[in-house]
Amino acid sequence: MTSSVAPSGRLAIFPGSFDPVTNGHVDIILRGARLFERIIVAVLVHGEKTPLFTSDERVAIIREVFHEYPNIEVDVFDGLLVEYARRRRASAIVRGLRAVSDFEYEFQMALMNRHLEPTIETVFMMPAEQYTYLSSRLIKEVFQLGGEVSGLVPPAVERWMRVKADGG
Ligand code: PNS
Numbered sequence: 268m269t270s271s272v273a274p275s276g277r278l279a280i281f282p283g284s285f286d287p288v289t290n291g292h293v294d295i296i297l298r299g300a301r302l303f304e305r306i307i308v309a310v311l312v313h314g315e316k317t318p319l320f321t322s323d324e325r326v327a328i329i330r331e332v333f334h335e336y337p338n339i340e341v342d343v344f345d346g347l348l349v350e351y352a353r354r355r356r357a358s359a360i361v362r363g364l365r366a367v368s369d370f371e372y373e374f375q376m377a378l379m380n381r382h383l384e385p386t387i388e389t390v391f392m393m394p395a396e397q398y399t400y401l402s403s404r405l406i407k408e409v410f411q412l413g414g415e416v417s418g419l420v421p422p423a424v425e426r427w428m429r430v431k432a433d434g435g
Pocket of ligand 1: 376
């Protein structure tokens with residue numbers, strides 16, 4: 268049997284809205300960075316209608332979090348994810364699975380993406396158990412209602428959230 272490895276065979280994309288990035292995302296990104304040669308955290312530009320952070324702010328925050336990791340790149344994308352992955356010559360899409368409730372949506376997306384681009388594989392990873400209940404939506408809600416989010420998001424996110432709350 269012959270095997271061939273594409274030049275960028277170990278580049279993965281971790282796509283998402285990241286509004287904001289949580290410690291659950293951070294956990295998955297670090298796992299991905301250990302598994303793949305390089306991982307691109309790809310921020311969707313036109314996702315939610317009224318995001319808390321602009322895509323530029325989300326990119327700046329994630330870059331700040333991972334500035335010490337040379338194999339973690341942060342970028343933006345718009346349009347079809349598989350088009351972006353193809354353009355970047357990635358071989359895999361990484362997604363996190365927190366609970367069974369994530370499964371159906373993720374399964375549909377993975378199979379649709381495979382239909383659109385059969386050469387790109389979706390790889391699922393589970394975050395550490397203490398992050399399985401985290402979501403960007405809940406973080407925003409808790410923060411906006413005055414709850415404590417430290418330990419659930421990187422310190423940089425907390426700082427940027429405080430700036431937003433102060434009207435920044
Ligand atoms: O963090 P999220 O919001 O769960 O990420 C969802 C995301 C960005 C991965 C998904 O909405 C996406 O890939 N959007 C790009 C448009 C696209 O390719 N749609 C078809 C996917 S099957």
